[in-house]
Amino acid sequence: MRTRFPPSPTGMLHVGGLRTALYNFLLAKQTGGTFILRIEDTDQERSVEGAVENIVKTLRWAGLEPDEGLTGFSTNGNPIEQGDKGPYIQSKRLKLYREYAQKLLQSGHAYSAFDTKEELDRMREEEQRAGNPAPKYDLSVRMRMRNSLTMDGKEVQKKIAASDPYVIRLKVPESRTFIANDEIRGKVEFKSSTVDDTVLLKSDGFPTYHLANVVDDHLMEVDLVLRGEEWLPSLPKHLLLYEAFGWNPPKFAHVPLLLNKGGGKLSKRQGDASASDFIEKGYLPEAMINFLALLGWNPGGTEEIFSLKELIKSFSLERVQKGGAVFDTEKLDWLQGQWMRKIPLEEFAESIRPVVAKQYPAAADDAEFTKKAALIQERVTFFHEAPQMLSYFYEPPTSDTALIANKKQNVTPDLLPTILKFLIDSLSSIPREEWREEVISNVLKSSNIGLFATGSRDTIDLSTCLNKGQYLWPLRAILTGLSYSPGAFEVAEVLGKEETLKRLKKALKTLA
Numbered sequence: 223m224r225t226r227f228p229p230s231p232t233g234m235l236h237v238g239g240l241r242t243a244l245y246n247f248l249l250a251k252q253t254g255g256t257f258i259l260r261i262e263d264t265d266q267e268r269s270v271e272g273a274v275e276n277i278v279k280t281l282r283w284a285g286l287e288p289d290e291g292l293t294g295f296s297t298n299g300n301p302i303e304q305g306d307k308g309p310y311i312q313s314k315r316l317k318l319y320r321e322y323a324q325k326l327l328q329s330g331h332a333y334s335a336f337d338t339k340e341e342l343d344r345m346r347e348e349e350q351r352a353g354n355p356a357p358k359y360d361l362s363v364r365m366r367m368r369n370s371l372t373m374d375g376k377e378v379q380k381k382i383a384a385s386d387p388y389v390i391r392l393k394v395p396e397s398r399t400f401i402a403n404d405e406i407r408g409k410v411e412f413k414s415s416t417v418d419d420t421v422l423l424k425s426d427g428f429p430t431y432h433l434a435n436v437v438d439d440h441l442m443e444v445d446l447v448l449r450g451e452e453w454l455p456s457l458p459k460h461l462l463l464y465e466a467f468g469w470n471p472p473k474f475a476h477v478p479l480l481l482n483k484g485g486g487k488l489s490k491r492q493g494d495a496s497a498s499d500f501i502e503k504g505y506l507p508e509a510m511i512n513f514l515a516l517l518g519w520n521p522g523g524t525e526e527i528f529s530l531k532e533l534i535k536s537f538s539l540e541r542v543q544k545g546g547a548v549f550d551t552e553k554l555d556w557l558q559g560q561w562m563r564k565i566p567l568e569e570f571a572e573s574i575r576p577v578v579a580k581q582y583p584a585a586a587d588d589a590e591f592t593k594k595a596a597l598i599q600e601r602v603t604f605f606h607e608a609p610q611m612l613s614y615f616y617e618p619p620t621s622d623t624a625l626i627a628n629k630k631q632n633v634t635p636d637l638l639p640t641i642l643k644f645l646i647d648s649l650s651s652i653p654r655e656e657w658r659e660e661v662i663s664n665v666l667k668s669s670n671i672g673l674f675a676t677g678s679r680d681t682i683d684l685s686t687c688l689n690k691g692q693y694l695w696p697l698r699a700i701l702t703g704l705s706y707s708p709g710a711f712e713v714a715e716v717l718g719k720e721e722t723l724k725r726l727k728k729a730l731k732t733l734a
């Protein structure tokens with residue numbers, strides 16, 4: 223199966239575009255087929271500098287490398303194209319489109335139109351006055367316009383010889399009903415009366431999207447055209463073009479729109495909708511791909527975590543929904559967390575090390591860094607959160623009574639000296655080589671009983687002991703200086719005996 227992704231370089235790649243690319247990629251890969259990247263840059267006015275580079279870079283980031291078409295750039299910035307059906311950049315194919323437009327003129331499926339802007343405006347005004355709210359250049363008006371259908375052949379030749387500007391329009395046949403099968407929507411029907419005599423070749427010799435798109439999909443032997451729902455209204459024009467050329471059309475699938483949470487269309491103009499914004503925010507490609515796959519595709523079971531490889535196996539058009547898909551960033555963040563946890567620890571540590579080292583240079587050659595990273599991997603959503611989450615390892619926090627004394631845990635300021643002395647004494651008794659989470663936990667538990675329980679061996683009264691929270695909270699708060707952090711014992715183990723005691727003693731001094 224040959225599929226294609228043919229973006230127009232009118233801006234940074236939109237997340238909806240990335241999803242379209244993904245679906246095309248998956249369908250090609252699951253049949254051992256070819257995924258083609260073609261650049262549709264025939265609307266020169268709307269082309270944006272850097273957009274093509276952004277498209278290539280974003281697809282690469284997401285792991286959706288094209289097999290054919292534009293595959294990259296050389297070091298001096300020239301496009302690299304692969305495949306024998308190129309060029310794959312439409313602005314390099316202009317001659318071809320002109321030839322195909324001429325073919326349609328000759329076969330009577332298209333005609334030349336010489337109407338000026340004023341004449342077109344006048345037609346629209348007249349139509350509106352006559353009660354047509356959405357006037358189009360179509361079969362109802364074409365016979366009163368200035369075109370090769372209404373003008374004398376010699377006059378047409380004269381105008382062309384004199385280089386008068388003209389466009390080539392599709393001649394939509396009368397009273398036809400088109401029935402097409404959409405792989406997602408099923409049967410779709412259009413009446414030719416609703417289709418305009420769309421411009422195929424503009425007066426500057428550039429093709430419009432419709433002509434270039436159909437010619438290329440045919441010449442590049444595309445089997446399936448999968449694109450956004452916004453292109454569904456163009457389908458009858460495309461089907462007409464295939465028919466006019468005498469070509470077999472490919473299959474078509476129109477994927478549902480992406481909606482924002484309010485139910486409106488997620489548009490490029492909404493700032494956040496470009497894939498680059500998500501890359502900059504620190505989303506992992508795995509999370510983004512997983513999220514985009516689920517936007518419109520229902521995997522069927524309860525499993526929601528899919529790698530690109532798994533998606534290639536599981537994805538199917540039958541399970542793509544017709545209705546719009548809500549772009550729910552909470553779901554994206556959840557998936558991001560899931561994918562963070564899946565990174566092998568060493569790799570995770572080395573990914574966050576430079577980020578942490580930027581703020582805390584000591585992290586750069588910290589031999590214990592992986593242990594520290596292990597403490598936060600379960601909690602992190604973005605790499606850029608790591609410096610704050612590991613801050614206390616590199617910068618001893620200042621003792622903050624308001625944080626350390628915690629009402630909810632029954633830690634009152636007057637109790638603090640007792641608790642701190644208990645912690646210092648008990649922890650000091652642990653030999654250095656036994657300084658581990660479980661030992662720390664057990665020692666504190668037993669010294670608590672040993673120190674504070676009353677009564678005798680048979681009638682032991684534990685009510686005079688500290689609650690676990692009464693020593694856990696201050697220990698954690700003193701060591702980290704944070705209201706949320708990994709648990710006290712885990713942090714103490716990684717900090718080491720010496721540093722743990724140092725912080726406790728300092729806190730006792732400042733609080734006393």
Ligand code: GLU
Pocket residue numbers: 228229230262431435448449450453
């Ligand atoms: N150039 C069109 C776009 O930017 C391609 C639409 C299609 O896939 O046919 O969306």
